Amino acid sequence: MSKGKRVVIIGAGPTGLVTALGLARKGAQVTVIDREDDILRWPRAMVYLPSTLKVLDEIGLLERAKEVGAYGYEFNLRFPLTGNIGRLSYKDLEGLTPYAYNLHFGQDILAEIVLKEFIALPGTEICWKTSFDSIEQSNDCVQVSVHTTNGPRIIEADWVVGADGARSSVRKDLGVDFEGFTWEDTFMATNVYYDFDKYGYAPSTMVAGAENWAVIAKINDQGYWRVAYGEDSSLSEQERVARIPERYKSLLPDPNAPCEMVMANSYRVHQRSATTYRVGRVMLAGDAAHATNPIGGMGFTSGVQDADTLIKCLGGVITGELSEDALDWYSYERRRCFLEIANPTAIEFKRRTQERDPQKRLQDEANMFALMADKDMCRQALFSTFSLTGRGYRPDWRETYLVDDQAGKGSQGPGHGGINIQK
Ligand SMILES: Cc1cc2nc3c(=O)[nH]c(=O)nc-3n(C[C@H](O)[C@H](O)[C@H](O)COP(=O)(O)OP(=O)(O)OC[C@H]3O[C@@H](n4cnc5c(N)ncnc54)[C@H](O)[C@@H]3O)c2cc1C
Incomplete structure (x- = not known):
């Protein structure tokens, strides 16, 4: 020793x-x-x-x-x-x-x-x-x-x-x-297979959107991206996950384009x-x-x-x-x-x-x-x-x-x- x-x-x-x-x-x-x-x-x-x-x-x-x-x-x-x-x-x-x-x-x-x-x-x-x-x-x-x-x-x-x-x-x-303090909102971190490159999204993108704000960032060159956005803290984790397709409709540039959500996790931020x-x-x-x-x-x-x-x-x-x-x-x-x-x-x-x-x-x-x-x-x-x-x-x-x-x-x-x- x-x-x-x-x-x-x-x-x-x-x-x-x-x-x-x-x-x-x-x-x-x-x-x-x-x-x-x-x-x-x-x-x-x-x-x-x-x-x-x-x-x-x-x-x-x-x-x-x-x-x-x-x-x-x-x-x-x-x-x-x-x-x-x-x-x-x-x-x-x-x-x-x-x-x-x-x-x-x-x-x-x-x-x-x-x-x-x-x-x-x-x-x-x-x-x-x-x-x-x-x-x-x-x-x-x-x-x-x-x-x-x-x-x-x-x-x-x-x-x-x-x-x-x-x-x-x-x-x-x-x-x-x-x-310090804990924010009231809950953050939703989702990993998604979606062609943001096609829609001209930079690898690090923030969308200043009040209710529909988002952080969209490239995870790798194989088509995976992070889409993070805010959710109501009073919802259960199950409810937040169930709402993902609905939320994607307003967050993705073309909601009808091929899209596969592969992972999701919500968390409180401080x-x-x-x-x-x-x-x-x-x-x-x-x-x-x-x-x-x-x-x-x-x-x-x-x-x-x-x-x-x-x-x-x-x-x-x-x-x-x-x-x-x-x-x-x-x-x-x-x-x-x-x-x-x-x-x-x-x-x-x-x-x-x-x-x-x-x-x-x-x-x-x-x-x-x-x-x-x-x-x-x-x-x-x-x-x-x-x-x-x-x-x-x-x-x-x-x-x-x-x-x-x-x-x-x-x-x-x-x-x-x-x-x-x-x-
Ligand atoms: C869902 C989510 C999404 C995030 N997204 C981003 C992002 O997009 N950009 C960004 O910059 N940051 C993000 N963060 C924050 C980032 O992940 C953290 O800042 C980073 O992980 C901190 O690293 P760390 O090593 O200090 O702690 P951690 O990564 O939390 O590692 C702590 C380790 O300690 C272990 N541990 C805990 N308690 C014990 C114990 N009692 N005994 C033994 N081991 C223990 C855990 O198992 C874990 O492996 C996110 C965080 C979360 C939760």
Whole structure:
């Protein structure tokens, strides 16, 4: 056993697995546990924004991602009120970044790719059907109690990462609050075989349609797309599924064209953040640390950035290059990125797609066309996902970044201090 290098990661979602791979590559001895018997296959995130591509590149998985993913170069915002379409092209970033595109493929495929690399490394272990129960920690180690199909087990670790999703048992066990609110509407995520390409839909499309708003995104080049839209929370899951054909009539460009719905899942959405992302030897990451509505892809994208920062900070502590202060930085900076950038961005995307006031919708349209007329502004908008990357650790961050942030300068995104998480 390599004391100081033992890490237990709870949750084999994209955040947990990317963290696991990065830490194992730095020589950590990593055990991942997950209560399921395999990778979750629900219809979930599938758009890889430029900042996510950069992380995939850093962990050596970008070429594989390019092999499995569909390329997307355009983002569209459709305005059904006037029939106009706002367009932003990632090609405008060519020459400025190697990541001037999006990739599209299910997060389950990413998990598969990462897992294959992870288990090939020495000192790694993945334990399916293993549920987290509780944590006891002292100054120099953590005891993780889990239950398996063979009964209870205690795993001893030096560090623990809670990446067990928005309902995180790790976060609850630590007694950390999840501040914020839950939206009233329910989101319906459906995967459908339908030829949106034929009707000129960009791989990433938002339809600003009050009742009939939608997010339509390509899943792969084999004809599968995600159609996500809102449903009444008072309906049962069965009723929501039964309504899909009816809803498709107003969401698909030609309801009579061939169409096969292959998967559907409904879920409530939140804007919430844990009050801290570190308690002693335990770090929270991904949806366990923060939850957002998925319009704009801020949840998945933020989780991958958490993983990247953890690889650098916790990885640095494990290799002896950084002090534990880097873990306080992890908590501070990732929380700031969520509260100041991801959270308000996702709230604004949701407002824009669901706006009911026709005057505001016309104003949104005018703003979009003004943006399109200014290439510098377009580039800035497309570059904005890189702000989710956050700043690199520096040992004097409390005297520099923190002081600047508290004085309202030097930080990125709207607002500083980032503590306001109200609607
Ligand atoms: C239906 C749906 C659609 C979505 N669509 C989009 C989208 O279009 N775009 C987007 O950007 N985001 C989307 N999201 C959000 C995105 O999927 C999440 O942000 C992302 O999955 C977060 O990854 P994660 O690894 O942090 O957590 P998760 O993917 O939730 O993984 C958590 C893992 O922890 C495991 N686990 C949970 N509890 C325990 C326990 N007690 N013990 C052991 N293991 C445990 C779970 O089995 C799971 O494997 C969607 C989410 C949902 C639910």
